[in-house]
Amino acid sequence: MQPIQLFDPASSTYTYVLFDEATRDALIIDPVDNQLERDLNVLRQYGLKLAWTVETHAHADHITSAGQLAEHAGAKTAAPAGCGITTAAVQLADGDVLPFGGEHIKVLHTPGHTAGSMSFVWRTHVFTGDTLLIHGCGRTDFQSGSAEALYHSITQVLFKLPDTTTVWPGHDYQGRTHSSIAAEKSGNPRVADKTEQEFITIMESLNLPKPQRMDEAVPANLTSGVRHDAGGAGAIELRAAAGYAGDVSPALACAWWQARDAVLVDVRTDAEREWVGFVPGAVAIAWKQWPGMALNASFDASVQAAVPAGKKLVLLCRSGVRSVAAAKRATELGLEAYNILEGFEGDPDTEAHRGNRGGWRMRGLPWRQG
Ligand SMILES: N[C@@H](CCC(=O)N[C@@H](CS)C(=O)NCC(=O)O)C(=O)O
């Protein structure tokens, strides 16, 4: 039995539909938002009940239709636990099994293109997302990518599958549809007969342009592609401000941070983060200052050490007040500093935010209970 392979020409993305021939329960991998009608038609045409939408990672080049498929087709959403897709009903871990009718896929954690990236094995097929492409692989220069991790995932995880396994990639930019583990082992120019160091050198010299839709796609995909109107969860906003580089919406701050264009500094105290929730991967540098208090030398030293030259600094506090003070101070220190609007929780007392508040946590951006 073969998977149904569907192609989105705008982003060269492959979407896959797998199903149980007897029960008609189905699962879709990496659906694309502007192909929603096509995918609903495929489900109708084959008489399928969509049990799951599954992501291989949080995509940077297109927006998923997972949230819409959940709404229209009643599917449950699943995504890799390490991708920060907080709206997914099931957060997948390595080795998990996702059943649909009498069939199932098995989850393999294959980090490298992004830290959370996963591949899925179904019968004699593997869906590799952007971990392994046909005679290529996903880039590793943004979204917590790592060439070292990718080399390991390809050679030590995917290449351990049987040679006859069919490889179904997340993209192909040259019209190829599938490959096999044997063909990639012997013919993939990035890994065949290459050492880890040679692979890293290749990946570091790719110099690919950033995906055109990245700033829009990453924040939208962190909420299963459910986009909201201005002020909503996925709103992208940058406003000028006096005394620092600007105010940014939580979604835009998150996109910059995930693209590694910015360092995210959480200026709340340890106690606040433990009590309310923390943002994994954010640098914690508490802003402790009140009228009459001398300048906070430890803040200055820590923030300067945290932000490499050429990167933006985005600052998060509880409600968006301390982060403004910290942004002003960081600007005096020579940094390009932005305040994240509404903070982690949103500001219940600010008229401008009333009925439209949320903050980082409520907008479904990555966070964990303390
Ligand atoms: N030109 C494309 C760029 C696509 C891109 O960067 N794709 C990522 C996957 S999300 C990649 O890893 N590409 C590998 C490659 O192009 O070799 C766009 O603007 O969307």
Ligand SMILES: [Fe+2]
């Ligand atoms: Fe990707």
